[in-house]
Structures are given as C-alpha cells and as structure tokens.
Amino acid sequence: MNQFKSYCSTASKRQYIRIRTRFVKYCPVCLLLLLPIYACTADRSRKGPKLTGLSGKELAEIHCAGCHLFPAPDLLDKSAWENGILPEMAYRLGMRDPLEKLAVLAPDEIITVLRAASYPDGPVLASEDWQKIIRFYVGNAPEKPLPQELKSPVGAGLPFFEVRPLAEKMDVLPMVSLVKIDETDGCIYAGRREKRMLEVYDRSLKKIESLPVSSPLSDMALSKGQGLMALQMGTMEPNDLRNGQLIAIDEQKQKTVLLDS
Secondary structure, three states: OHHHHHHOOOOOHHHHHHHHHHHHHHOHHHHHHHOOHHHHOOOOOOOOOOOOOOOHHHHHHHHOOOOOOOOOHHHOOHHHHHHHHHHHHHHHOOOOOOHHHHOOOOHHHHHHHHHOOOOOOOOOOOHHHHHHHHHHHHHHOOOOOOOOOOOOOOOOOOOOOOOOOOOOOOOOOOOEEEEEEOOOOOOEEEEEOOOOEEEEEOOOOOEEEEEEOOOOEEEEEEEOOOEEEEEEOOOOOOOOOOOOEEEEEOOOOOEEEEEEO
C-alpha cells in the first residue's frame, strides 16, 4: 500500500482509474490496493498533441531515433513492420493502451514499470502523424527480407578445449545457467536450471554432489571450510519481479538466506 501511495503523486488520475477497472477482471485482490489511488491523484486535463507538417521519415527520425539508432525501413520486411515492430512501438508512443500489456503482470511488476515511465501517460504525437510513420515503414519496406551477405559457417569446437560427455543419463535437455571451476581441486560447479540443482563434478566429470536451490543460479563464491554462497535469480524469464536471493550453503547442505530482494 505504501508503494502505491508513494507513486500516486506522479501518476495520473486517468491512468489509475483504467488500471483499477482492468483489475476487476484480472486481479480482484489488487483492486483493494488501488482503491485509495483515486483520492490521492491529481486531476490533470491534457490536450492531445498537435498535428505537425513533418513527413513520415522526419517523424520517425524524431520519435523512433529518440531511444535507439534510426532503423531504416529495409531492415525488415513489410509484415515484420506492420504486424510486429510497429504495434509494439505504438505502446511506447502512447498510441495503444499499455494496460493491454500491464494487465498480465504481477502487481509488483506493474509498480516497477510505471515508476520507470516505460509507457507514456498519453499519445506523444497526433494520430495522423503516427499513421505517417506507419506508412513510411510499411510503404518503403521490401515484401521479403533482403538477401544477406554470405557468412563463414560456424565451426564446432574451441581451441585448447575438447568435448567430453558427462557420465550420466540426460532425461531432459540441460539448461545450465552457471559454470564455475575450482582451480584448487579441479571441481566443476554447474547450475542446472531444469533440475533446480547446483551440481558438482570432479576432474573426470563424474558427479559427486547435488545441492538443491530455489531458482536458477547466476553466480557463486567458494569459502573453504565454510561452504559456499550462491546468487539465485528468482524468475529467469524477462520480468521486473524482485525475487532473487543471495544464499549460503554450509558443509551440512543447510541453506541460509543472506539477502532477499
């Protein structure tokens, strides 16, 4: 609740009314959290952006190149622009309702996204100017992707290394998020996302230890005689959730949470 109150000073009344309404459908519990927002948000009237006399290219150089390098229309084919890139950019320019994307997020993620001002509170350009940008890209993009220059084939193997299979049966495709080598005894530590395990292998790649973890690992540090510390990501897929942890695992395999995001 305090997080919502601290943010309400910068959020618009219109945006939070829409969020509150959408959550009636998607998250009734969140509706209770959003009820005070109406009372503490300021009522701001806002007129839409004025139409400019700029061309589609000129508008794209302003609005599309404002966050990244200007993308030429021939980088992608018509379908990719029309059905992929431009619909997504419409959210970033306030031409589509961002609640279409926010409604599927967790409440904590919504707060983070709103604070980051990832989406504007309204259109940043006139509707006709947005249509000019669409026509510029779709009208100048090729029907099919342009041919690329031939590239050297990717070779297998690395210099100074050789491939050696692990001495275990793989029931599922391994998803390794961390590899660490202990140069003292030659042990190899591998964070296995699909198993939620930190596995330890000896020099011959024989598994000698399996330590359960709560989520995929991104880093670890060894402390001789005191076990190890490991950094858990929480949710590995792209997200704005704060559910990572720094844990310690002692010699008896007991876990202690040192830091909790």
